[in-house]
Amino acid sequence: MNRLEFHLFNYGAYPDIPHADELPNSAYIDLPNRHYDPVRGQWYLDSYLDTLVFGEKLGFDGIHTTTQMGGPVGMTPSANLTAAYLAAKTERIMIGTLGPILNVFSSPMRAAEELAMLDAMSGGRLIVGLPMGHGMNYHAAATMNPSQARERYWEGHDLMMKAFTSPGPFEWQGKYFHVPYANLWPRPIQQPHPHVWIPAAGSKLTLEKCAEHRYTYQALFSPRRVLKRNVETFRKAADKHGYEPSPKQIAAVLFIHVAESDEQARREAEPHLMWLFQNINRSPRHDAFPPGHFSIESLRGFMLGGGYREKDMGQMTYDELTAEGWAVIGSPDTVTEQLEEIVAELGAGIVIHVADFGAMPNWLIRKSLTLMAEQVMPRFRDPGGKPIWAQEDPRPAGTHAQLGAVREAPERFPQARIPGHGVVDVRTAHVEELRAPLRP
Template identity: 50%
Template sequence: MSELEFYAFHNGAYPWVPHKSVIGEHSRTNFISLPTEFYDEALAQRAMRDFLEVLAGCERLGYDGVLHSEQHNGPIGLSAQGMVTSAYLAAQTERIHIAAVGPIMNAYLSPIRLAEEVAMVDMMSNGRLILGLPMGLGAQYHSYGVTNPADARDRFKEAHDLLIRALTEQGPFAYEGEWFNVPYVNLWPRPVQKPHPPIWIPAAGSRESLAMCAKHRYVYQAILAPRKTLLRNCDLFRELCAEEGYTPDPRQIAAVLFVHTAETDEQARREAEPHYAWIMQNFFRSTFQDAFAPGHVSESSLRGMAAGGGYRSRDISEMTWDDLVAEEWLIAGSPDTVAERLEQVTSEMGAGRVIIDIDHGSMPRWLIEKSASIFAEEVMPKFRPAGGKPVWARGEDRRPYTTSSEIAARTGGARAVPASQLMNGDIVDTRTAHVPELRHPVEL
């Protein structure tokens, strides 16, 4: 078997919504305009609790990382602020990698605010953050009202460049651009990971997103699309990497898959089929123009997506279990079946990472944990080196906080003395000024 890394993905959805057959009585979509009269506080707290605790529990199961998304104005995901979710997971875990995909960068008035949040969460987790930078669907732009979707891609590109400069360059420096003008870019705190946390880009297949991944050597998060289109996207990504002068590591492609594992193939279908139908019929219930507002993608990419059977180019609410299996969006069955099909799919894509959608929208927590546990115990070891350890257990022990002695041993030394001036005019070291014989003037 190929060596793979596994990231557990949970949507954190609120499943108590009208079915697609009656949604028209309340809203045109479950995606952005479902009235909040369907929101129940107790049920939402239960969904949020299960979402967070299931992800934190994936460390005990031995997944390489956990991944969560950011959604707005609707029930498809209750995590409306990716960095807040990541901060919680950093506090509840010790070593597992945490992938925040989003934040939606264009929802920020300035990428400097995002840079601060990224640096803070990376510091809190002691360098375990993975930063996803999705463009965000058009629906999310309607929700925030910060950016015109027609300007989204140009603004995103400039925001990305400023974000990276803020995370990596010494400040202060001035930045003047078309979208952002910041007289003092001076980031405090700074990220633990150098030059910055790893960046993943979810891409539906637009050439612009794939080219960005190739240019900056980011991970291409291959969003679900018809198999032929997805394989073509992977080939295009490798071509774009070759144009940049390198051959991508397989881990630079992360395959996104629905996976459900049970005792037998028949049991897996019995457990999961209703929940996959719920996802297809309700979770992605939105019009194409909601997902891709005018100008949100280039004309050439939009034509390619529509003509080539790309993302959202068909009514996925009509997809059946057999359709999902045939398109290889879904891998379900016994551990042996799942391992066999996983090897086939990732080999075809040339992917070295797998993002496993473990919650299936409306699936109860006990069933999510059953499938995730069987997969961890009986499938993952087949794709790992001897010993079966996740990537975070193979090298340096990265825990969220270090002891005082570790900090003292690691520091390169302070660049300045914490000092204050006393009434007699002496400037003293505040750390020792409480001891009379050490209270003497210091040189600054």
């Protein structure tokens, strides 16, 4: 049995929208926001966050949020803001912010500052997902020409990584960004930088870059045969850079629902899975892939078929989705068996469990997740069943006592000039006999 990490991810969609058949285009970009009820929206958002926080109690290894804009696909236009909430509501579980979408920021330094602060706020628990963003994001954010998206993204990535890993200030003069004083404050706790995952649907360029930097490849929603092909491309790219990726560098994203029996699981999951694919995952090609958003090679492969959008998602049946491995649905035994097959085929060491299917009620999500945690996950773990964060505290100094034990006196400390005393140590200046001048 493979040893796996399990990470929880939900859509957090706003479900009270017209069916796609009633819309001239799709639920993305131009669906009028009069369909959004702020009171109901707050309730859905609270349920979304509540379920993710519940993931720590269940023993998931990580919880993840995402950036979505311009439509009901998700009510989290800032994954970083959501991650900050989760950091305050949890104690030790890893937290993934899958987005920032770098091209939404006017400067990658702003993204780097937010991520460094999040890593500090969480105590070194941050996972940084760096998606290109789907095409609809570029219509909604309107911050740049999508034909420049890929090139601008990788320059932004390089600047942000240099800010994480190099002493500042330094000057950056690139094609898209000009920063005379790149000087990251604060700096992240994790050194040289937080864990980086690259979500990708199969772009060869993205997979090669992911392998080059030895990041974790987050294999996005696709049929199993496409996932397998993408993972093989990633492995070949890693081989060119002289290494074999570990299972923990491959994270498979799967829709999973567990119930008492296979029949019951289908009854519970089918309506919600069909709603998701007919309304939220579905979008016209000209929206999903604006000119330039795909590399020429990826676009050629897409047009020839074989990609994750090779057919209209909204026309796929439940049997197709489950047979092709988009979703794993069934009893604990069935889910265990199917997961074992998928991760063995991919060589994956991480499963990202999508639990809410977009419109599933909170009580049903919790029921499925509880069965998953109690009857499936333990079969893929060492005896004792502990998540990674329970095996070793990821925080370098979770308490004041730990800080005192693991850190020596700082090279620099706060000082101030006090009339009649000279420059003093601010930390002890409130005690008269310790107010000795350090220098005149």
